[in-house]
Amino acid sequence: MPYSLTILDVVLGLLGLFLLLQLRIRDSTPYPPGPKGFPIIGNALDMPSERIWQTIAHWGEIYGDIVYLHVLANRFIFLNSPQVAYELLDKKSLIYSDRPVLPMASELVGWAKTLALIQFGDEFKARRKLIHSFMGTHSSADQLAPIEEHEVKTFLKSVLNDPPQFVEAIRRTAGGIILRATYGYEPQERGDLLVQQIDQVMEQFSVMSVPGAFLVDIVPALKYIPSWFPGAKFKRIASEWAQCLEDAVIAPLSYVKEQMARGDASSSFVRNCLEDQDLTAEQDYTIKWAAAAMYGGGADTTVSSIETFLLLMMLYPEAQKKAQAEIDAIIGNGRLPCSADMGQLPYVEALVKEVLRWHPVAPLGIPHCVKEDNVYKGYFIPKGTAVIANIWGFLHDAKLYTDPMVFKPERFLGSHPEQDPREYCFGFGRRLCPGRHLAWSSVWLSCAMSLAVFAIRKPTDSSGNAIEPTVDFTNNTISHPVPFQCSITPRSDAARLLILAQDEIK
Numbered sequence: 273m274p275y276s277l278t279i280l281d282v283v284l285g286l287l288g289l290f291l292l293l294q295l296r297i298r299d300s301t302p303y304p305p306g307p308k309g310f311p312i313i314g315n316a317l318d319m320p321s322e323r324i325w326q327t328i329a330h331w332g333e334i335y336g337d338i339v340y341l342h343v344l345a346n347r348f349i350f351l352n353s354p355q356v357a358y359e360l361l362d363k364k365s366l367i368y369s370d371r372p373v374l375p376m377a378s379e380l381v382g383w384a385k386t387l388a389l390i391q392f393g394d395e396f397k398a399r400r401k402l403i404h405s406f407m408g409t410h411s412s413a414d415q416l417a418p419i420e421e422h423e424v425k426t427f428l429k430s431v432l433n434d435p436p437q438f439v440e441a442i443r444r445t446a447g448g449i450i451l452r453a454t455y456g457y458e459p460q461e462r463g464d465l466l467v468q469q470i471d472q473v474m475e476q477f478s479v480m481s482v483p484g485a486f487l488v489d490i491v492p493a494l495k496y497i498p499s500w501f502p503g504a505k506f507k508r509i510a511s512e513w514a515q516c517l518e519d520a521v522i523a524p525l526s527y528v529k530e531q532m533a534r535g536d537a538s539s540s541f542v543r544n545c546l547e548d549q550d551l552t553a554e555q556d557y558t559i560k561w562a563a564a565a566m567y568g569g570g571a572d573t574t575v576s577s578i579e580t581f582l583l584l585m586m587l588y589p590e591a592q593k594k595a596q597a598e599i600d601a602i603i604g605n606g607r608l609p610c611s612a613d614m615g616q617l618p619y620v621e622a623l624v625k626e627v628l629r630w631h632p633v634a635p636l637g638i639p640h641c642v643k644e645d646n647v648y649k650g651y652f653i654p655k656g657t658a659v660i661a662n663i664w665g666f667l668h669d670a671k672l673y674t675d676p677m678v679f680k681p682e683r684f685l686g687s688h689p690e691q692d693p694r695e696y697c698f699g700f701g702r703r704l705c706p707g708r709h710l711a712w713s714s715v716w717l718s719c720a721m722s723l724a725v726f727a728i729r730k731p732t733d734s735s736g737n738a739i740e741p742t743v744d745f746t747n748n749t750i751s752h753p754v755p756f757q758c759s760i761t762p763r764s765d766a767a768r769l770l771i772l773a774q775d776e777i778k
Contacts, residue, residue, distance in 0.1 A: 456538030
């Protein structure tokens with residue numbers, strides 16, 4: 273009986289060829305060191321599901337600054353040294369600025385169209401240029417200060433009126449800053465549907481952009497199976513999330529165009545881009561997705577920072593008191609801190625830096641991808657390898673920060689301050705966050721104004737005993753504190769009146 277090839281034969285043959293090629297490469301130039309793993313599946317059993325950044329830091333202690341893992345045909349390089357991150361992601365940014373293709377997020381849901389996951393090229397450059405012109409410098413970001421100040425004052429009033437709903441107030445404030453700057457849209461104080469819609473999309477992205485979050489990211493061929501196939505629930509999820517993404521991008525853009533048609537659109541990034549221009553379809557597409565990137569990159573990260581700030585103020589009341597004493601001495605109690613006060617409150621600035629260092633909003637950032645084979649310090653890094661900077665590890669490196677697990681704003685004061693965490697937490701190379709100046713000022717204002725008027729304490733039970741918060745964080749790309757209770761009350765009657773006096777301030 274004549275022999276005929278089956279699909280299984282082909283798959284096994286290709287797998288064998290792949291393994292032979294791997295062995296040839298390793299014989300000539302070794303991969304960086306890392307956990308040994310198993311044949312075929314590689315390090316699938318080594319990848320942790322929780323606090324992966326701590327595991328990677330531990331691997332760094334064992335294997336060094338560059339750690340290599342592979343899961344089936346998927347290769348990962350983890351960087352545990354900021355110097356190595358600089359040498360690869362900055363100095364070699366021409367070949368280290370791509371993004372890995374995540375079948376779930378990039379292809380099935382459509383995030384490959386966004387600035388976060390788009391490949392490095394002309395469209396990427398066009399979008400970054402647009403965003404940079406609007407908020408990419410200190411001076412351009414300063415022009416948005418009135419929006420930030422108004423929205424943070426709204427936050428203070430919301431928390432004063434309903435302290436237990438502080439997370440919703442944070443989300444509305446962070447969303448309000450970006451939505452007003454980007455689209456000229458001012459959200460409702462409670463239950464704004466657009467804020468909820470975009471927050472939902474960002475939560476979905478934060479889940480699916482973690483490498484290996486879905487099996488299809490490890491076995492890309494699964495993306496071709498039909499949605500009705502047993503075990504293909506991810507296809508149905510992808511279809512739903514793709515529609516959510518498209519709706520969240522179209523809704524605010526349509527709002528601006530409708531406002532412009534009526535002649536009453538507020539000044540914003542989108543209005544500035546659209547007005548007085550005969551746009552091509554390509555330009556309209558670039559503007560649409562550049563605007564989406566501004567919200568996606570700014571809102572959820574700010575939420576995480578302010579949540580972490582509140583958690584830390586409960587855990588470290590002495591730091592809170594020092595910051596409040598500085599505000600009282602320099603600003604007084606007759607007004608709130610404002611953008612013009614940045615640089616005048618050194619302890620408050622150090623405290624906000626320490627919030628960013630103690631738990632960075634994106635502990636591993638978003639993976640880079642090397643677009644061609646590269647050799648670094650004698651190690652072979654193949655084309656297509658996902659390159660992940662352990663930002664959390666950088667910011668908890670005992671060689672850079674004394675007592676790195678302790679919240680200590682003083683580390684950034686004096687004649688020999690420790691490394692500014694903003695050098696790391698906003699990314700690297702050509703993927704450096706274009707909205708980092710606005711992000712910093714938004715977080716600074718939120719913290720400074722809150723410290724000026726609120727006492728942030730642990731809540732108490734019916735017997736008056738303090739309820740200790742759970743100190744843990746989600747494992748998504750944008751990492752938030754797990755839900756916690758917090759007592760937020762006015763520091764004094766004067767502070768309460770100061771908050772209420774903002775009602776007429778726009």
